[in-house]
Amino acid sequence: MITKRYNEILRDLKNGKVVGLPTETVYGLGAGIYFESAINEIYQLKKRPKSNPLIVHVSSIEMIRELTLEIPESIEILIKKFTPGPISFLLKKNPAKVPNYITSNSDYVVVRIPNHPIFFKLIEQFKMPIAAPSANPYQMISPTSALHVNKYFENKIKIFDGGTCKNGIESTIISPLDGEVVILRKGAISKLQIEKVLNGKFKVVEKESENVPGSDKKHYAPNTPFLVVNNIDEIQHFIQNKKVGIIAMKTPRIDAEILSNIKLYKLNSTKEAMVDLYAVMHFLDELNLDVIYCERFPDDEYGQILNEKIEKAVNI
Ligand code: TXA
Numbered sequence: 248m249i250t251k252r253y254n255e256i257l258r259d260l261k262n263g264k265v266v267g268l269p270t271e272t273v274y275g276l277g278a279g280i281y282f283e284s285a286i287n288e289i290y291q292l293k294k295r296p297k298s299n300p301l302i303v304h305v306s307s308i309e310m311i312r313e314l315t316l317e318i319p320e321s322i323e324i325l326i327k328k329f330t331p332g333p334i335s336f337l338l339k340k341n342p343a344k345v346p347n348y349i350t351s352n353s354d355y356v357v358v359r360i361p362n363h364p365i366f367f368k369l370i371e372q373f374k375m376p377i378a379a380p381s382a383n384p385y386q387m388i389s390p391t392s393a394l395h396v397n398k399y400f401e402n403k404i405k406i407f408d409g410g411t412c413k414n415g416i417e418s419t420i421i422s423p424l425d426g427e428v429v430i431l432r433k434g435a436i437s438k439l440q441i442e443k444v445l446n447g448k449f450k451v452v453e454k455e456s457e458n459v460p461g462s463d464k465k466h467y468a469p470n471t472p473f474l475v476v477n478n479i480d481e482i483q484h485f486i487q488n489k490k491v492g493i494i495a496m497k498t499p500r501i502d503a504e505i506l507s508n509i510k511l512y513k514l515n516s517t518k519e520a521m522v523d524l525y526a527v528m529h530f531l532d533e534l535n536l537d538v539i540y541c542e543r544f545p546d547d548e549y550g551q552i553l554n555e556k557i558e559k560a561v562n563i
């Protein structure tokens with residue numbers, strides 16, 4: 248159920264319930280980290296394996312200090328520059344404060360300060376960190392509106408409608424390692440932005456880690472067959488008599504008659520695509536198409552991030 252009643256959501260959290268919450272990246276399925284049964288329910292709702300830990304959301308650097316053993320210098324710099332915001336940090340956890348059922352028994356915890364006024368205020372008034380994975384069933388497209396969440400979990404939870412997510416993709420996950428900064432998951436803050444801030448003092452490397460199970464090969468997948476192609480002009484051959492959706496940054500050069508039957512979603516820039524990609528995927532997935540083709544994005548600052556997401560959405 249979708250609501251705008253803040254007090255109801257806060258009460259649900261205090262009563263140990265799972266709620267749908269807006270963030271600036273994607274919607275989350277949230278619950279207080281000390282409510283073990285609510286955390287179990289998150290796993291059940293998502294059908295997520297218990298080996299895949301949850302991000303913990305807090306509202307201040309002091310709360311990060313409480314939940315972790317140390318904050319290395321590189322991470323302090325990034326926290327100061329980018330938070331509240333779409334960036335998460337994998338740090339050594341304080342075992343007295345972070346239960347094992349949040350971190351799948353790991354000695355590390357991922358923390359983030361979200362930049363959404365409602366989520367932020369909820370943490371402050373709840374006075375408890377909130378665990379919140381993206382509010383989608385395991386391996387499906389992340390939700391960027393309350394309606395998307397409702398589609399997945401109708402009647403099961405209350406969802407606070409905080410509008411559409413302004414970044415539209417997940418937070419970037421960062422880990423400090425031997426004087427370097429490792430990007431474990433590409434996300435709304437680009438490598439270039441991070442490099443600029445660290446200004447050569449720490450090297451920034453991209454490494455998909457087995458520590459981040461979200462780097463599973465399959466992820467973000469729609470139900471409709473979804474394919475990625477290098478050049479959308481070349482699909483004509485494969486789409487005769489099919490109901491087709493296209494996501495691309497140009498109009499494909501194919502027969503006008505065929506084109507007129509296609510649901511084309513044209514994105515104007517990679518920055519715009521980052522905000523809209525998941526919403527477009529949700530939209531096309533509702534239309535009962537035979538196939539969705541997505542053209543690989545240019546390999547620029549944001550295109551690189553998007554390409555990783557669409558590759559993982561490929562489902563045939
Ligand atoms: O933008 C976001 O980060 C959103 C919003 C709701 O905050 N959350 C999100 O959560 O994307 P989730 O669970 O869908 O993705 C978090 C990723 C998962 O791949 C998880 O395995 C990894 O972070 N992760 C969380 N805690 C971890 C830990 N202690 N060690 C290693 N990986 C961890």
Ligand code: MG
Pocket residue numbers: 380381389461
């Ligand atoms: Mg997710």
